[in-house]
Amino acid sequence: MAKGSAPCVKCYLAFALVVVIVLAATGVWNPFPGLWDWVNRSRPLAEPDVTWQQRVDGAPQSITVTDRAVIVEHRLTVEGHSLTSGNQVWEHKADWAAVAGTGTDQVVVAGTLLVKGYQVLNPATGALLRRDEAAVAVWTYRNALLDVECAGPRDCTLRAWDPRGQQPRWTAQLPGMGLVLFADNPQLLTSRPLTARGVADDAGGPQNLPAALGFPIDGKIHVVETRTGKVLQELKEEQHERIVVLGGRVFTLVATPRDGACYYTATAHDPVTALPVWQRAGINLRTADRTGCAQRHNPTGGPNVLAGVAPDMRETVLDAHDGRVLWTGAAGQELRAVDDRYALTRSADGTTLQAYALPTSTPAWTRPIDDDAQIALTRYAALVVTRKPDRVVALDPATGTELANLRTSAEVKAVGPAGMVIGEGREIGYVRFAGADLPAPAVTGPGGVDPGPTCGGVKQESCPGDGSKDG
Structure with missing residues (x-):
């Protein structure tokens, strides 16, 4: 065949493309949506596969598992996903969000930065339960919600609510909170948990409301008893001191520099009488930096326990309320996680949990x-x-029984009673624990059940029976 008579491959491809475009334009056949779905298809987050997997709008700020929903906080929105299917049920405009309560009493608290007030939402439906127009900060717990509103620079009121309450349990007068307190869960003077890479710091969700709280205000610590709201003490830290409140006690932690070392003393006081209850010397609670023994950190531990290192270099867990030694490790044994019930350690050779x-x-x-x-x-x-290799294993804390065992590079974002949420980038997935029951469907209105992706939020039509403005 002559050189100039070879088939024009580019011409055939161009002609085929024109035919496809004409067919798509006339509605006869359109391959493009399916092709785009194939290109955009998410790879599985884990092996074995998760119960459900969803792609969300941007990497989440935080995730919380509630009784019937998974709450996903973004930079400008908060949204609720069905715990059963993963479908987005509702969306609400907000700069910050947090979850309070437990079981059917759970709520989502959401607000806007630098704007007073917040909204209390139903986690399952996004429906508005209560609106506040004055609060400047909110703290969320499993059994309470605290907020503070200020009438002036030196006149603030701390209020405690039941998560779904319409009237405060109690109020307490405090001086001005200052600019250090704003939005959700500003840091208070209490213990800090031990953390782990690959697990979100707040994966466990909210804790119970402590018996007493320490509020840092204008260089002083105001101790508030949380059953009645009585302000018990107003304290000021001295040189080498750090004051924290946990386990129903007020602690004075002293780190004294001497001979190139730091010498530690922890004294627990009764918050009502201010009298010392117990004292221990030599326990390093990880509050101080190496240089000058400056205590810039809260002590490590749990809501009612303190975790530190004894003078003989063995790790120790103390009961914060009465000072009892709850656990002492062997030489080289490393404490990796602790709460009020359990301590998880790594053996000295590093091979055993x-x-x-x-x-x-x-x-x-x-x-x-x-x-x-x-x-x-x-x-x-x-x-x-x-x-x-990449792997995430969830275990029953009491027995060590495997609840889930996944081959995945995803991070654990949140853990609930029946499963956990893992995530990587924009992808999130729910892993149901072995033996866990399916959650009941979320009711959104009379006779309604989980609507899946068909309603709720600014991108979808309103859900039936949902009275909130933003979904």
């Missing part, structure tokens, strides 16, 4: 782990995260 039910000196269960495994503890599951 050991779980202790406090107070006890004998492990309740053990499990082999990699030497680089990260360990975390939540109310409903102990977590072991490894990389190379």
